[in-house]
Amino acid sequence: MNLAEMKQSHKLLGTFNYHLGQIEKGYANRSLYVNLSTNTFAEKPITELMKQKFIGGRGFGLKLLWDGINDHTKWNDPENELIIAPGPIGGITQYPGAGKSYVVGLSPLTESAMDSNVGGYFGPFLKFSGWDALEIQGKAERDVILFIDGTTGTVTLEEAPLEAVNSHILIEQLTEMYAESEEDKVNVSVVTAGEAAQHTLIGLLNFSFYDTRRKAVRIKQAGRGGLGTVFRDKNIKALVIKSIKIRGDLNNPHDLAALKKVGQKMHKEILTLDDSQCKMRTLGTTHIVKIMDEYDLLPVRNYKFGSDPNAKNIAHAVLLSKYFNLNGHDECWYGCTLSCAKVINSYKLKTGPYKDKEVLVDGPEYETLSAAGSVLGIFDPEFVIETNFYCDTYGVDTISFGTLTAFVMECYENGVLNLDITGGLKLNFGNAEAALELLHQMAKGEGFGMIAGLGIRRMKKVFIEKYGANPDFLQDIGMEVKGLEFSEYVTKESLAQQGGYGLTNKGPQHDEAWVIFMDMVNNQIPTFEDKAEALFYYPMFRTWFSLVGLCKLPWNDIVPADNHTTAEPAKVPEHVQNYVELYNGVTGSNIDNNELIRQSEVVYNFHRIFNLRMGFGTREYDKVPYRAVGPVTLEEYDSRQDRYDGQLKEILNIDIEGKTTEVKVQILRNYREEQYQKLCDAVYIRRGWNSNGIPTMDTLQRLGIDFSEVVDVVKKYA
Template structure:
């Protein structure tokens, strides 16, 4: 059955950068019926085309760019694409998402996915125009910032090409390096380092094809219904468009979950000064969407307080950036947060990891593990904006002590025995902006996330802290909380495979997603129940990849601070995360054995044995 009139291009482009050869394969219908596209298809490709236990920075590690059936359509929030690889930060599967036009352009060029292997002989750029694929020398662009690279590529190729690129951090293979496209990025897990390991500075795509859906009239109706749902939601019609994601900061602070001073506390007394209201009043000039199909406009443009390496404006910051450089470092100065954000963006590093590295260094400094002399004469005191910016710049540029700090919290802590009790990471990935002692479900979500600590793989915080859908008790850790985590994890896997933005799910429901998918692809997926089963299939497939790489129950864990140190203040005072009981229930409900490995019955029930024959652990 042809897929090119069902929301898909129907083809995958494989490029070996070592010998500059490429070939095209058709997508198997069974794969997209069982996994949709995006995350689901990408993990399957990563599993099939990589060997177990390879070095993430070796030429053999695939770097995969993949779209979903909804990518490039009028479905709300469908402007994103997915980047998958084995993470150099964690050794796990890593899927990261980026807004903009690159994904839809790749599909219009005739490809649902791009699979890169090998290593170019010299710093290069990959140029794709429909059937024409070429590898060109990067020349002077190698070493350039992300902004300089975008400008140079547009001057070289013209505005019709859509670009992804890495900054200098990716070139030197920093484990916290991101991949950028315009002002957006695939931020977490080090995909930028993998791209740098392949000697690839940028990819430019131009396509002249069209994206066709199965039933255009029904799809238009279903997409319109989804857009209408977003216009009726307070979150997607007011909170995000006006205040961006920092709109939640004061609420998270009031509930006692705002990470402060490297998660030593859940309350920051200067929260109002770094809130969405404060950013709107003082620095934000304009709201915009990262794609044509998105009505939410969560992105914000701000003027920088001073020019930084040619940049005068910035897209952001978002909530995660504000917490990581703000409350978690004891910083109340929004201009310093803006500057930290643009430094990370220009040099190509993840803001969550970078800010959390800085906060960890500040606690090491507080407890006498590090001196200012060891930090290149930086006095890393809490609330010191100059120190925060100096450390951020050293990490982003890989200069001085920054060359070591860029390795991440886990590897830094290994140098300082005893510091592991306040090294805040899961599987090597720094923890995002919700202290799980104040939201028990988020503790489980962090532990079970396949790429390490992540709020976007399962987001119980919406109901635990923000009151979405009536809310739930954030302190409960019974079976109902585990079931909630499973439901939101499945729903997010569906969205990531479709591919649509997580924020769209804050306004519409799975019913609207199902209607768009069926009219787009012509497949029914077995109704809403079958779609949830598809999400579960994707989650277990990710777990299978990690199991192949050696991950087990011991890795589905949390930092000691969350498990052993009671929250010192706020509504969650005295709480620790009750992970063991939740994890046991999660394993049982997911059909996993006591070590977190899927049973044969689970694999058969999800038809994963038909996708990956002869599974061995």
């Protein structure tokens, strides 16, 4: 069937015409509301209070979601919302990494507010089409496409029965359908999910951009928390946006010259220093595999181990020499000289519904190399690439897929599961064929894939109630917090990173607090107070990126040559100043680096109270599985026996002579769990929270978010 026939089959459900307007200092000053149940639209003002308190991006998403739902809304209720917002800096072309947008909604995994960052063009195009946020509520009866035409000021909602669902086909169809010419494709961006997103709770969203050199539509992912599942539950097949041609002044910044000045400095730094630092322009994030393996931080076999001799098979050298194509645009937004978005051209698939087809694969990035590789005990680069492709096109978060599959494999090897339960899948560590079949089952909504697709938290419940599994063992090895699967770092020897995962608002995701090198490798934060300070500053600083529309990578994946001579090199102070100047240059504000942190505190604490409102947000939900803290099994202890024996003798003054490994494991566990609770106490104090992890009234008043509805939530738990 051709595109014309597909387009002709669309049924128009609603149209909304609006005045295009003009962006003022980074803001369009309005949001677009769409209700899929009633096929209605509305224009909402973005007030000065919204801009002052919630800034943009994740902040706008959380506030709109808070106002749009009630205390009892579930993820699959029509009242749940999906919000996409770019932030006031998002869309500038003068500074690298300025194309991020943030998706917010109630998560099917955590059952609370989730945010997920993503590149691609949709977020900036949304702003240039006249909107600071897109707010979608309700549930369509059948598959629909929402089209925003930012060249004419028209929004349409259309039933779309014939297009594909899987992303790699659908983005091509819709880019062709809505672009007027080959040259116009760069002005179109599409958001899709995929078949597995409608059968699992780990669905992701793909945001497209057109690669003019490769003449191909490419995608970046809003992966975490199952927001793609919400997308498909609402019967959204796709969002499509068409923008006017990009110019460097479309944000209408307060001081364009200031943006150019700080941007030129940063571009020069990247071009001069990247080759001798992380080589992001050549390797993307794949160089991290080798580093993590060398420092015993690479998750292997469900986080039991931190390194493996075979890790070299999925490291950057193999990908660069055999697979990556570097002859195109590797930036996912204009002007990003860091250019980390690597791609594999013409990969021939070996399995699944597209077997023997040659496809373009975006990535793999570090997280996928571990999630589809080492954490499963699989070190085959082509398995990783195949899994990367199918996760993307099916709409599955690679991190959750890998971490939950590793959990399943350990359960299988320990007799919790058997062939009868898995439907014949031999889910041992290292079994690439079975892992891929599990993924294909998720897409089809069949077999054991339906159970695995529920995520670790729900699988634990099923395995205990249905198969009589030991709940303590499952709790120890199930790598999830708050319902979200761990991203790909081993934290056993980094107390601060244990807190960086457990004390997050949305669950264990490294984009909030990656302090593992400061703590474990460089020993820069030895005391509880030092760790608490790090777990205050870094989550707040990284939250700020999510408010304004920036990628975190240009902050510290490239650093000035003299950064090591500064008082706080881990903060990269020159780059922090860059961000202050960017914000002031766009918005006309006059913030400093302290105000930057305060802006984040407002939204961070609001998010914590949002969790509280949904029934979470207290100390008990900050607990991490013991595998994140120390060795669960004798096998784990023995793999690092010299290290652990040494710690028992040197730190605890334990005479280990004659003690069994079981006894040593328990002594170490008692100590490390106590340390984690002490860390929680220290972090809560530093963040202005009480001993139950709830922001105090003094904190709410200091931040100016002592709104009546916020105070009412806090009082319920006081």
